[in-house]
Amino acid sequence: MSLPASTSAPITIQHLSSPPPPSLEATTASWTSSIAYHCKNSRLSKAISQFTAMRTSGVDPNHITFVTLFSGCAHSRSHGPLIGPSVHAYARKIGLDVSNVMVGTAIIDMYSKFGETGLARLSFDRMVLKNKITWNTIINGYMRNGKFEDAVELFDEMPERDAVSWTVLIDGFVKKGKYDLALEWFQEMLHLGTAPDFVTIVSVLSAVANLGSLSLGLWVHRFVLMRGFIKDNIRVSNSLIDMYCKCGCVELAIQVFDKMPERSLVSWNSMIVGLAYNAHVEEALSYFHSLKRDGFNPDSVSFTGALNACSHAGLVEKGLELFENMKEISKINPRIEHYGCLVDLYSRAGRLKDALKVLDEMPMKPNEVVIGSLLAACRDCKDIDLAERLTKYIYDLDPIGDFNYVLLSNIYAATGSWRGASNVRKKMKALGVQKRPGISSIEVNGVIHEFVAGDKSHSDAESICLILEHLSDEFKICGHASDDIFSEACGFY
């Protein structure tokens, strides 16, 4: 028996319990179990060769064999789209794709995951018998592919809706960044009397966290406590921790964490990442070191949080040490986030050359976040030469975002190079990059106030400006070259 290809993956019971290889008296069940084993370990090609061997040895696959295979294809980005349709053709030949609910549903799920909503819908329409899961699957397929109208249409048509149906819609909107819509649907769900389960709550909390609305978050927390049915659910608590941190309420996050009767590594990670996010550096590192006492080993997310804390505090050496420990002791392969932290660590410390070295030597193509860290440092250090050298990386990025173009253009503008700035704008136009307005928002007494650059429409704009000016002066007195950071950050003046 061979172990899975990824050596960094934790070895679980699942990996070790290979099923007995099909023997001479192999049955459909034993072949299927062997196929399932390979699918679970992300070895679709192996699963398929088993499937072929099964057929040539004269054993017929049944509905479970097909469900296993379709589910395996759905989870394989590389081979799935190539293999899935031919397995479908085979199921078609024996009619299982329309006559068996589970097989049909697995096919719908597979095509949805490939982005083939048309094929998913065709399979759905052809099925003789559908159950709730079939309906939820096709609606989920539409949601994940951004076809909201089709999803809602089927949602309205479906004979019987359960908590999962609602959650599919709610979470579908959350995943596409439509948090307000998600919450509207949640409200409707409660209004019509369907009880949410813990997955619904996790999804709703994610929407709330992204909106940064503490009052909504507190409401959901009260809801959880009142219902009691999910009060001590680890995942709900993890989501509460994340929500409170994203809303800037570290104290409440700690309270939730402390009250948990049982924690997972994600609970620890949510604290570490959340504390780092809120610049509570010492505490973030202390949680990072404490998770071992709870019997956990830090994973790649834990390191991201700890590294991020170091970069916010300018702890370059500590950060580098963590990065080394991650590779050498924890045997975790650094991912792009970790290189991003490293670049950020050097960038914020003003060590641009070191940052550039990381960028050039990292084993994967840098993305816009990594470039953005360095570019922001170029702006702060007024290093236009380095910024120009980054241009090639920026133009090479996909997908095209506006962030770095705007940053680059601002660097040119800040150094008085209007021609450079205008060239960037031209390039943006040529590439079809649109600058989206940056919006800052703050919640005061449950009301969310939004501001865009140059925005003076707020009823208290005048006093807000006065306070900002005052803060800016205070900053200068304290020795921080403010560089009009307030005008940039808050969009006034």
Add this chain to the structure above:
DNA sequence: GTAGGGTTAG
């Protein structure tokens, strides 16, 4: 052995 879920760098 078919459906929905949490933490990740600018």
